[in-house]
Amino acid sequence: MKGKEIKVKTACFTYRVIIEKNLFRDVGKTLRMLFPSTRALLVSDTKVFSIYGREVLESLESEKWQVETVIIRPGERSKSLAGASRIYDAALGAELDRNSPLIALGGGVVGDLAGFAASTFMRGLPLVMLPTSLLAQVDSCVGGKVAVNHPRGKNLIGSTYPPRIVLIDPDTLKTLDSRQIKAGLAEVIKYGIIINVDFFNWLENNLDYLLQGDSSSLAEAIYVSLKAKALVVEEDEYETDYRRILNFGHTIGHALEAATSYRHYLHGEAVLTGMAAATHLAGELKIITEVDLARILNIIDRVGVKMPPAGLTAAAVIDKLRQDKKRQGDDLIFVLPTAIGRVKMVPLNSRQLIEKAVSIYLG
Ligand SMILES: NC(=O)c1ccc[n+]([C@@H]2O[C@H](COP(=O)([O-])OP(=O)(O)OC[C@H]3O[C@@H](n4cnc5c(N)ncnc54)[C@H](O)[C@@H]3O)[C@@H](O)[C@H]2O)c1
Numbered sequence: 460m461k462g463k464e465i466k467v468k469t470a471c472f473t474y475r476v477i478i479e480k481n482l483f484r485d486v487g488k489t490l491r492m493l494f495p496s497t498r499a500l501l502v503s504d505t506k507v508f509s510i511y512g513r514e515v516l517e518s519l520e521s522e523k524w525q526v527e528t529v530i531i532r533p534g535e536r537s538k539s540l541a542g543a544s545r546i547y548d549a550a551l552g553a554e555l556d557r558n559s560p561l562i563a564l565g566g567g568v569v570g571d572l573a574g575f576a577a578s579t580f581m582r583g584l585p586l587v588m589l590p591t592s593l594l595a596q597v598d599s600c601v602g603g604k605v606a607v608n609h610p611r612g613k614n615l616i617g618s619t620y621p622p623r624i625v626l627i628d629p630d631t632l633k634t635l636d637s638r639q640i641k642a643g644l645a646e647v648i649k650y651g652i653i654i655n656v657d658f659f660n661w662l663e664n665n666l667d668y669l670l671q672g673d674s675s676s677l678a679e680a681i682y683v684s685l686k687a688k689a690l691v692v693e694e695d696e697y698e699t700d701y702r703r704i705l706n707f708g709h710t711i712g713h714a715l716e717a718a719t720s721y722r723h724y725l726h727g728e729a730v731l732t733g734m735a736a737a738t739h740l741a742g743e744l745k746i747i748t749e750v751d752l753a754r755i756l757n758i759i760d761r762v763g764v765k766m767p768p769a770g771l772t773a774a775a776v777i778d779k780l781r782q783d784k785k786r787q788g789d790d791l792i793f794v795l796p797t798a799i800g801r802v803k804m805v806p807l808n809s810r811q812l813i814e815k816a817v818s819i820y821l822g
């Protein structure tokens with residue numbers, strides 16, 4: 460496969476996202492051309508490191524990088540201030556300087572944690588993203604949101620700090636399990652619905668290949684998704700307005716995750732349900748045609764909405780919705796589709812209407 464490249468403009472610099480098979484082999488050389496340093500710090504989780512760590516380390520060491528590693532346990536609990544502290548300790552131990560890259564090899568957890576540490580250590584180390592989960596490859600590696608969790612909530616401590624380069628090998632998805640692939644596909648479909656009708660049409664025709672993990676279809680989906688995200692983020696890096704369209708499915712999705720204590724749904728699974736419920740809301744408000752509504756619900760159905768846990772009530776979900784950061788007075792702001800490829804922000808406070816849409820997915 461010939462590689463593809465996207466350039467993302469930020470307020471301070473432009474960075475490249477390269478999507479290409481086997482590019483981990485050359486990571487040492489690629490970084491050598493970018494950073495005038497001899498030291499680097501690699502952050503990964505035990506699972507990803509056991510599969511891809513050796514290849515990345517060998518490439519770095521062959522280009523004379525002195526590499527220190529921090530390997531965390533997989534999972535959301537590692538995305539903490541304690542996790543960031545481990546990275547600071549290792550960075551000090553390795554005597555990194557301000558040109559030493561901090562390399563994140565893994566999914567969104569590793570990317571957010573390493574990104575947060577990179578943004579704060581010595582007021583900023585260059586961040587290199589090597590995302591390996593579909594969610595990280597189509598979403599979290601671009602846009603610069605970095606964060607750790609606080610015991611009282613997810614992603615409460617963080618900032619906006621873009622990477623200096625993103626290297627994506629779509630073949631890493633061959634070792635990712637199908638549940639994680641489906642969860643990543645939720646975000647992929649989101650871009651079709653919010654911004655790109657041609658991509659949505661393509662997804663309708665290629666969804667089965669994507670679900671089967673077909674490498675070239677996934678590479679194409681990653682490329683188009685990231686281009687869409689880059690377009691939105693370039694317009695509104697600090698999420699003052701336009702970037703909020705990326706939250707389609709996320710208002711209800713986050714409430715579902717929170718109401719189930721982050722144990723039942725993967726993020727993408729909750730977002731998939733949230734997109735379906737938001738589409739029903741748009742139907743109730745009659746701001747979308749029956750045909751487009753049916754096509755959106757159909758593609759979501761083909762990925763497969765996850766059943767909620769027994770006993771989850773609409774009231775519990777709506778309670779969490781009311782705590783949403785993006786509230787405006789009594790109104791909740793929903794991103795709702797008005798056609799395939801187009802969404803608008805709709806302030807809503809009708810509990811009845813929201814409850815009706817959410818209840819469809821509560822069994
Ligand atoms: N910064 C952003 O813009 C942004 C956007 C969306 C989500 N996020 C964050 O991303 C995190 C979720 O990311 P995630 O879904 O990638 O979860 P994750 O990082 O926990 O990865 C999921 C699991 O897959 C494993 N894995 C990753 N790549 C693999 C591979 N190639 N082969 C085999 N196993 C592999 C990991 O070890 C882990 O067990 C959340 O913390 C969320 O808040 C951030």
Ligand SMILES: [Zn+2]
Pocket residue numbers: 598646709726730
């Ligand atoms: Zn998301």
